[in-house]
Amino acid sequence: MALREVALSPQRALAAKLCVNHLSMVFTRDGKSTPVLQDITLEVSEGEFVCLVGPSGCGKSTLLNAIGGLLAPTAGTVFIDNEAVRGPDPRRIFVFQERGVFPWLTVEGNIAFGLFKLSRSEREERVAHYVKMVGLQGFEEAYPSELSGGMKQRLEVARALAVNPDMLYLDEPFGALDSITRHIMRGELLRIWETERKTIVFVTHDIDEAVQLADRVVILSARPAAIQRIVNIDISHPRDISSPRYLELRDGILQQIGLAHKI
Amino acid sequence: MGLLVRLRPIAFIGTLLVLWQVAVSLNPVHILPSPWGVMRGIVDLLHHGLLFKYVVASLFRVSWGFSLAAILAIPLGLAIGWYQRANMALHPLVQVFRPISPLAWIPLAILWFGVGDAASIFLIFLGSFFPLLLTAINAVRNIPAVYISAGRNFGLRPVDLIFRVLYPSVVPQLLIGLRITLGVAWLVVVAAEMIAVDSGLGFLIVDARNAGNRYDLVVAGMMIIGLIGLLLDTGMRSLENMKSFRWAYSED
Amino acid sequence: MNSLAEPKSWEKVFWPVAAATLLLAVWHYSVRWTATSIFPSPLQVEKGIVELFHKHVLWQDIVSSLRRVVIGFGAATVVGVPLGLSLGWYPAANQVVNPVMQILRPISPIAWIPVAIIFFGVGEYAAIFLIFLGAFFPIVVACVNGVSNVPSVYRRAGRNFGLAPSQLLAKVVFPAALPQIIVGLRLALGIAWLVVVAAEMVAVDSGLGYLVIDSRNSGKRYDLVVAAMLIIGVIGLALDLGIRRLETIKSIRWGFGNGS
Numbered sequence: 001m002a003l004r005e006v007a008l009s010p011q012r013a014l015a016a017k018l019c020v021n022h023l024s025m026v027f028t029r030d031g032k033s034t035p036v037l038q039d040i041t042l043e044v045s046e047g048e049f050v051c052l053v054g055p056s057g058c059g060k061s062t063l064l065n066a067i068g069g070l071l072a073p074t075a076g077t078v079f080i081d082n083e084a085v086r087g088p089d090p091r092r093i094f095v096f097q098e099r100g101v102f103p104w105l106t107v108e109g110n111i112a113f114g115l116f117k118l119s120r121s122e123r124e125e126r127v128a129h130y131v132k133m134v135g136l137q138g139f140e141e142a143y144p145s146e147l148s149g150g151m152k153q154r155l156e157v158a159r160a161l162a163v164n165p166d167m168l169y170l171d172e173p174f175g176a177l178d179s180i181t182r183h184i185m186r187g188e189l190l191r192i193w194e195t196e197r198k199t200i201v202f203v204t205h206d207i208d209e210a211v212q213l214a215d216r217v218v219i220l221s222a223r224p225a226a227i228q229r230i231v232n233i234d235i236s237h238p239r240d241i242s243s244p245r246y247l248e249l250r251d252g253i254l255q256q257i258g259l260a261h262k263i
Numbered sequence: 264m265g266l267l268v269r270l271r272p273i274a275f276i277g278t279l280l281v282l283w284q285v286a287v288s289l290n291p292v293h294i295l296p297s298p299w300g301v302m303r304g305i306v307d308l309l310h311h312g313l314l315f316k317y318v319v320a321s322l323f324r325v326s327w328g329f330s331l332a333a334i335l336a337i338p339l340g341l342a343i344g345w346y347q348r349a350n351m352a353l354h355p356l357v358q359v360f361r362p363i364s365p366l367a368w369i370p371l372a373i374l375w376f377g378v379g380d381a382a383s384i385f386l387i388f389l390g391s392f393f394p395l396l397l398t399a400i401n402a403v404r405n406i407p408a409v410y411i412s413a414g415r416n417f418g419l420r421p422v423d424l425i426f427r428v429l430y431p432s433v434v435p436q437l438l439i440g441l442r443i444t445l446g447v448a449w450l451v452v453v454a455a456e457m458i459a460v461d462s463g464l465g466f467l468i469v470d471a472r473n474a475g476n477r478y479d480l481v482v483a484g485m486m487i488i489g490l491i492g493l494l495l496d497t498g499m500r501s502l503e504n505m506k507s508f509r510w511a512y513s514e515d
Numbered sequence: 516m517n518s519l520a521e522p523k524s525w526e527k528v529f530w531p532v533a534a535a536t537l538l539l540a541v542w543h544y545s546v547r548w549t550a551t552s553i554f555p556s557p558l559q560v561e562k563g564i565v566e567l568f569h570k571h572v573l574w575q576d577i578v579s580s581l582r583r584v585v586i587g588f589g590a591a592t593v594v595g596v597p598l599g600l601s602l603g604w605y606p607a608a609n610q611v612v613n614p615v616m617q618i619l620r621p622i623s624p625i626a627w628i629p630v631a632i633i634f635f636g637v638g639e640y641a642a643i644f645l646i647f648l649g650a651f652f653p654i655v656v657a658c659v660n661g662v663s664n665v666p667s668v669y670r671r672a673g674r675n676f677g678l679a680p681s682q683l684l685a686k687v688v689f690p691a692a693l694p695q696i697i698v699g700l701r702l703a704l705g706i707a708w709l710v711v712v713a714a715e716m717v718a719v720d721s722g723l724g725y726l727v728i729d730s731r732n733s734g735k736r737y738d739l740v741v742a743a744m745l746i747i748g749v750i751g752l753a754l755d756l757g758i759r760r761l762e763t764i765k766s767i768r769w770g771f772g773n774g775s
Contacts, residue, residue, distance in 0.1 A: 031524060070412050090418030100413045104431040113427070114417035163417065268607075272614045279615065294633060352530035356538060362705065362751020363744050364712035367724065370731035370740045374553060443702075446621065450706075453623035454713045465626065472629040481629045485622050492621020 016043035017199050018067065018167070023076035025062055035224040036062050040076070042218060042227065047197045051210035054220030054228075055257065060203045061171050063225065067201060068094055068169050080167070090114060092167040093160035097176050101144045101156050107131065108140045110155055114163035130158040134188070150181035154188070161192065167199040174209070186212060190237060207257075211250045212239055219256055229256055296479035301486065304479035313467070318491065321452050321463040324380060328387025329448045336392045337437065340399025341429070350400060357396055365390035365451050369458055383455035383463075390451035391444045398440025402433035435503070442499035449492045464488050555738035560745070563738035567746075572726075577750065580711050580722040583639070584754075587646025588707045592700065595651050599658020603692070604684060609659060616655065624649035624710045628717055642714040642722075649710035650703035657699020661692030694762070701758045708751045723747050 025037035036059040044050050052060045065071040067078050069085045078085040080092070093114070094100070101110050111130050115123045131140055134154035144152050153173060160168055170189075174182040190213065193200060204210055210217045211233055219228045231253055235245055280298045287297040296304065308314035343349045365386045372382040406429065414428035456465025464484050471480035539557050546556040555563065567573040602609040624645045631641040665688050673687035715724025723743055730739035 068416070070415070088412070088416040088418075090416065092416075094412065094416050096409045096413070099407065100409045102410065102413075102428070102431070104434075116423070268610075271607075271611045275611045276615060348526065348530055351527060352534035355531045356534055358752055358755075359745075359748045361748075362708060362755060363748040364709040364724070364751075366709070366713040366716060367727050367744045367747050369716070370727060370737070371744075374737065447706075447709075449621060450623040450625065450709070454625040457625060457628070458716065465623075468626055468629060478629070478633070485626045485630070486618075488626050489618045489620075489622040492623075493617055496621060 017046040017048070017081065018042075018044040018201070019079040019082075020063075020067060021077045021079060023063070023066060023073050023078065025059070025066060025071070026074045037066070037073075038224040038226040040225070040227055042230075044199060044201065047199055049193055049200045049202065049213060049215045051202045051204055051214035051217045052220060053204055053207055053210045053217055053253070053257075054225060055222050056205050058220050058223050059225035060205075060220060063220070064094075064169050064171050064201060064203050068092060070094070090163055091165050092169065093163060093165040095156050095160050095168065095170045095173050097153070097156075097171065097173055101152050101159070103144050106141050106143055107136055107147070107155055110144070110159050111162050113159055126162055130162045133161070133192070134158040150177050150185065153177060153181075153185060157189070157192075161196070161198075165198065167201070170200065170202045172203055172205065175204070175206075182209075189213065194237065207250060207253050208241070211246060211253065212241060217253060219253060231256075294476065294478060296482050300479040301482045304477070304483035305487070308467075308480065308483060314487070317462060317464050317467050318487065321456065321465070322491070324383050324455070324463065325387055325445075325448050325452050328384040328452075329391050329445060331384070332388045332391035332395055332444075332448075333441065336395035337399045340396040341403050341433065343396075344400040344403025345429075350404070354400070357393060357400075361393035361397065366454050366458070369455070373459060378459055378461075380460065382459050383452065386455045386459070387448045387451050391448045394444045394447060395440055398437060398444070399433070402436035402440070403429065405436065406432045438499070438503050442496060442503070445495050445499055446492065449488075449495060453488060464491075553735065553737055555741055559738040560741045563736070563742035564745070567726075567739065567742055573746070576721060576723050576726045577746070579719075580715065580724070581750070583642050583646055583714075583722065584704075584707050584711050587643045587711075588650045588704055590643075591647045591650035591654055591703065591707075595654035595703075596658055596696065599655040599696075600662055600684070600689065600692070602655070603659040603662025604688070606663070609663075616652065620652040620656070624706075625713050625717075628714070632718065638719055641718045642711065645714045645718070646707045646710050650707045653703040653706060654696075654699050657696050657702070658692065661695035661699070662688055664695065665691040697758070697761050701755065701762075704754055704758055705751070708747075708754060712747060723750075 020040055020042040023037060023040040024035070027034045027036055040063060052063060054060050062071065066073045067085070069078070069087045069089065088094070102113065105113065108127050108131070111127045112123055115126055118126065127140075131137055134157060136151060136155060136158070139147065139151065144155065147155065153176075157173070174185050177185060186209065189200075192198075202210075202213060207217075214233055217231045217233060219231065220226070221228045231249060233249055235243070235249075239246060284297050284299065287295055287300075305314065308317075343353055368386060368389055369382075372385045376382040376385055410428055410432055411424070414424050419427060452463065453465035453468075456463035457469045460466060461470075464487060468481050468484040471477040471484065543557050546554055602612060627645055627648055628641070631644045635641040635644055669687050669691050670683065673683045678686060711722065712724035712727070715722035716728045719725060720729075723746060726743045727740055727747075730736045730743060
């Protein structure tokens, strides 16, 4: 895939899909200003899976919101395909844990939410496809309040994928799930990523999760967040989570953020 | 067993009615009506065609005042809640006007509209307008930010954002506000009719007392007011139970 | 919330003042342009307020209205909260009493005026009785709902720690229901303030409601009418703010959503 890109248009392949350029963010409230992000520069290439990790409250989600255009940065710019981001865009969809599903719409209604430009038959086809992909058959007419946390999470992922975005932004999407569901969801996300090759930016505080999923892990420092280190995860999928290389990479990251790997 | 349990409330009402009847027959003054007397009073009103006429008059005023208030207050409140600066500007004003009892407006209502339907519709309008305005403002401000973000993320134009995200997320709160406010409107219409007009259930009560101490008609009027109020409340509640709104009440 | 930029601190003062000024200006000029001699301008109302303060009747009226509200609302709280808690605690009793409550509740307290006058005669007690009625039902309903909405985990946890039923009610159910009860109290106080004005217009000859109707009837002093209305609004606002402070007490605040 990458080779074909190079062959078709060399300049574009050289430019990153997402480029965060000296981004800083300062929150001002009641006359007090708190720096949250400090001079973040980061490039993500097409089809790449990047995880942002860091201590809780460090500003990971703020960074993701700024990348997605939901927050305006104090300084610096975010470029996507060499175009400055000025606001949210349906080509790049956010997934907010399970909190983003609309409680007043059924499963079908939620998945169809972003498909208002399609014809009725196309829309129905698309909805049925994604209902099946995330395994919610039989729940098409159910409201989110009737679903479990894991089902709501899958629903929100399906709603995001249904509009066929180039990029997905996931903000601790599996944080609220139990460990078994979380494990299954990671597998599903990887499967979807491998078939559809979206560019994914994934925020998590779970280092194991990051090492299992990402091509690269971006480690942020405590607030104000700055990039501490970027780690390449050079293990091919499916990943053996008891292999020496996996443990080495994970422990390296744990050490980097100052956590001993013995309890 | 199940039937017995279900009969208990009826037995309780029956006991209260018997106690009432006994208390009245023991009381030598005979100014208070017995339950039986109240029943005869209601029949009497039906015979003269007054009951229907007064109920319609009261409902007419409530529907006009309440609907006008809803039509104006809800869009205005949604807009004020949405624009932070509008909210900052107008919230204090609303806070001062809201606690003025609508009945304190009676002199001004009569001055502007004369004695009659328009004045009492105006009072009901006032009594409903401010609570609805505040409900709408708060409903918008309580929308979880993720819903707005998600809506914008899917590329909705502002108009679509209003109809597909803003509106469905505020409806449940608005319905509760409408139900409570309808109760207030019903309270105000009775008061307004006692002071400012010459028809309706409130007028019935005052008139029955002033013209010959017909306390059976007074209590009959009260019962009918209670019954209609209950029907209005039940009607609004059944809206809240509609499936597409129920999400808001089922969770936490 | 929808805009990305937070408003500056000066705007918090500027916008309310601007809106109030605009309203006063519109009022002032519409009185001037229509050349009405009946409806007062803001300046006349301001003079009316000063006049009321100087005549000393105002204080008496305010005190009478507040006294009635405090007694009526207080009695409704003292009777209504225990009753509502017990009805919520014993669903069987609630099932029996509920239909009667449902019929009595929507009867406007104002409709009770003739009955109140039979029982208590024209005067203080009749007015207090009406306020009591207006506040009583919202309080009972809020308590019943508050108790029956307490999640059963809390009760189970309480029982697990070996609390006796009375302790369970006092230490678990009551605190858990408190946020909803306070919402009910606030609603009831608002209604009480609405009813006191109505009652004073009909059933007694003192208080702010009487001041409104009397200013109109004796000499069409509409400046005093509007002045009295504003005073009613300000006191009602003060009452509401006072009871709202209860909601911000830390041990209660958990029940009021974080709003986000």
